[in-house]
Amino acid sequence: MARIRRIEIWNFRSIQALDWSPSAGINCLIGPGDSGKSSVLDAIDLCLGARRSAPFGDTDFFRLNVEQPIVIALTLGALADELKNLDAYGEFLRGYDPATKLVEDEPRVGIETVITLRLRVTGDLEPSWTLFSERAEQQGLERGLTWKDRNSLAPARIGSYANTNLSWTRGSVLNRLTEERANLGAELARAAREARASFGNQAGVQLARTIGVVNATAGSLGVPVGASAQALLDAHSVSIGDGAIALHNEVGVPLRSLGTGSARLLIAGLQRAAAEAATIALVDEVEYGLEPHRLVRLLDSLGAKAPTLPLQVFMTTHSPVAIRELSGDQVFVVRARGNQHHVRAIGVADDVQSTIRADPEAFLAKSVIVCEGASEVGFARGLDQYWVSQGAPSFFATGGAHVNVGGGDPDKCYSRGTALLSLGYRVLVLVDADKTPRQQSVETFFAAGGATITWRPGRALEDELFLSLHNDAVSGLVQRAVELVEADLVNAHIQSESQGRVTLNTAWAEGTTGGGYTTATRTLLSLASRKGKNSWFKSVTKFEGVARDIVGPNLATSELGFQTLVGQLRGWIHAA
Numbered sequence: 001m002a003r004i005r006r007i008e009i010w011n012f013r014s015i016q017a018l019d020w021s022p023s024a025g026i027n028c029l030i031g032p033g034d035s036g037k038s039s040v041l042d043a044i045d046l047c048l049g050a051r052r053s054a055p056f057g058d059t060d061f062f063r064l065n066v067e068q069p070i071v072i073a074l075t076l077g078a079l080a081d082e083l084k085n086l087d088a089y090g091e092f093l094r095g096y097d098p099a100t101k102l103v104e105d106e107p108r109v110g111i112e113t114v115i116t117l118r119l120r121v122t123g124d125l126e127p128s129w130t131l132f133s134e135r136a137e138q139q140g141l142e143r144g145l146t147w148k149d150r151n152s153l154a155p156a157r158i159g160s161y162a163n164t165n166l167s168w169t170r171g172s173v174l175n176r177l178t179e180e181r182a183n184l185g186a187e188l189a190r191a192a193r194e195a196r197a198s199f200g201n202q203a204g205v206q207l208a209r210t211i212g213v214v215n216a217t218a219g220s221l222g223v224p225v226g227a228s229a230q231a232l233l234d235a236h237s238v239s240i241g242d243g244a245i246a247l248h249n250e251v252g253v254p255l256r257s258l259g260t261g262s263a264r265l266l267i268a269g270l271q272r273a274a275a276e277a278a279t280i281a282l283v284d285e286v287e288y289g290l291e292p293h294r295l296v297r298l299l300d301s302l303g304a305k306a307p308t309l310p311l312q313v314f315m316t317t318h319s320p321v322a323i324r325e326l327s328g329d330q331v332f333v334v335r336a337r338g339n340q341h342h343v344r345a346i347g348v349a350d351d352v353q354s355t356i357r358a359d360p361e362a363f364l365a366k367s368v369i370v371c372e373g374a375s376e377v378g379f380a381r382g383l384d385q386y387w388v389s390q391g392a393p394s395f396f397a398t399g400g401a402h403v404n405v406g407g408g409d410p411d412k413c414y415s416r417g418t419a420l421l422s423l424g425y426r427v428l429v430l431v432d433a434d435k436t437p438r439q440q441s442v443e444t445f446f447a448a449g450g451a452t453i454t455w456r457p458g459r460a461l462e463d464e465l466f467l468s469l470h471n472d473a474v475s476g477l478v479q480r481a482v483e484l485v486e487a488d489l490v491n492a493h494i495q496s497e498s499q500g501r502v503t504l505n506t507a508w509a510e511g512t513t514g515g516g517y518t519t520a521t522r523t524l525l526s527l528a529s530r531k532g533k534n535s536w537f538k539s540v541t542k543f544e545g546v547a548r549d550i551v552g553p554n555l556a557t558s559e560l561g562f563q564t565l566v567g568q569l570r571g572w573i574h575a576a
Helices: 037-048 086-092 134-139 147-153 173-177 185-206 208-221 260-273 292-301 320-325 350-358 360-364 374-389 411-422 439-447 461-468 471-485 487-497 504-512 519-529 540-557 560-574
Strands: 003-012 015-020 026-030 070-077 094-097 102-104 112-121 127-132 280-283 312-316 331-337 340-345 367-371 400-404 426-431 451-454
Touching (some): 003 037, 026 320, 037 280, 070 094, 086 127, 127 134, 260 292, 292 320, 320 350, 320 360, 350 411, 374 400, 374 560, 426 560, 451 560, 461 519, 461 560, 471 519, 487 504, 487 519, 540 560
Parallel strands (some): 280 312, 367 426, 426 451
Antiparallel strands (some): 094 102, 112 127, 331 340
């Protein structure tokens, strides 16, 4: 049940330096494109895979600098007894302290005995796999794992192609399930001979003229071909080995013909069944070829919900479904900061777990707007759509996402924003100003590097719209409310809020045929618009339309202070 305890990578592709102690179970890597997620999986595969050679090129070196060697070192724990054999590996046995996650060069009581396998590639592009310990290096000792031990540690790569794992090829999951092997050497040789003879009998007639020319030419040149040359299969081309034995369904169709998703599900299940023989699995883009419900099943098969840890899995994903199904200690953000790559678990704190469940897309973004509620999400999305229609880049296209905190306590916006900042995300908090957050929450958020936009003192979003937009735009808001929730309900809200003094008709007349909406009427409309459960605009979709169709086109004629706040939002979005 070997497990990787520590991964160290230097000068490999986009990674100049990485030092990470992974989880013993699921390790789902997320992060922006080109952050090095797939390179981590490739590094594990290249270092730990059972291979005698591997193709490397200059592009595998960090910034094409072949003067700095590629080094990939994997420290392995939970070792089988043969890997702790003192005679074979004594000088290379080391210690790992799970409390500090540090590797010590000498094993000792109270910590785990481990070995470190190191792959090194220099400018000659020739890889070498050796065991490493500081004391062995000082003594000039060098050795690698035996081929048998390399095979036992080799990870299973669950990729988009299933051919190798659904036949009895070397290293396939089928060969790892049990020790039994098909002893069909004589039968396979006989089948090859029969195939050659059968093909020759059929081909002789179809190629008779060509064979006649060959016989005549050979005879005239004195080349011995016997009585006649024959068209037979080349003996080298019909050599059949164990790899020719593959799984088929009941009517004889090879299982390698399964769809990509079905093949991945089957192989993942088989890999778990074979966990005693191969305990490490690699899955790049785990969602590839799978519908959401089958993706959930694949994650379950890999042990995502298991109380024990059947496999150590390294996977990458761009799927919010996968993130939602995993816990915060199974999802890791990959970030490049300066010359160092960092891999950090997003964690299981309440602020993070709630975001995983409600807005998992945020963890796949670069920039996140944490919104107090659905209104702010819709408002930001709608403005973005309007700006895109005017030729600006989309917030989503630049790696943006929104988080809906769900209203209520404004401190939640800041605490959730602080949690995202700690994971390397760029964060803006967008909140109303009708409730005051704790100063400590705000200061902690700013100290972590966050930005915020709040409406003017005492105002909610609806207040800003009704008090700041031009008269015609306010009429547009009222008309949109009638379209969304019908005139009777709009009228009831206005009458209720005004104690019967104002109706929809009198307010409408004031704005359209009178001298324009007074400040009192604007205030009344803003309060009525968010009254009770049937508020006029309080949903993502409704506010999206309001912002796109009314606020955006009328922003230039709105009150200057409101223009400034919306300008700050646009500036932050387009700085992504």
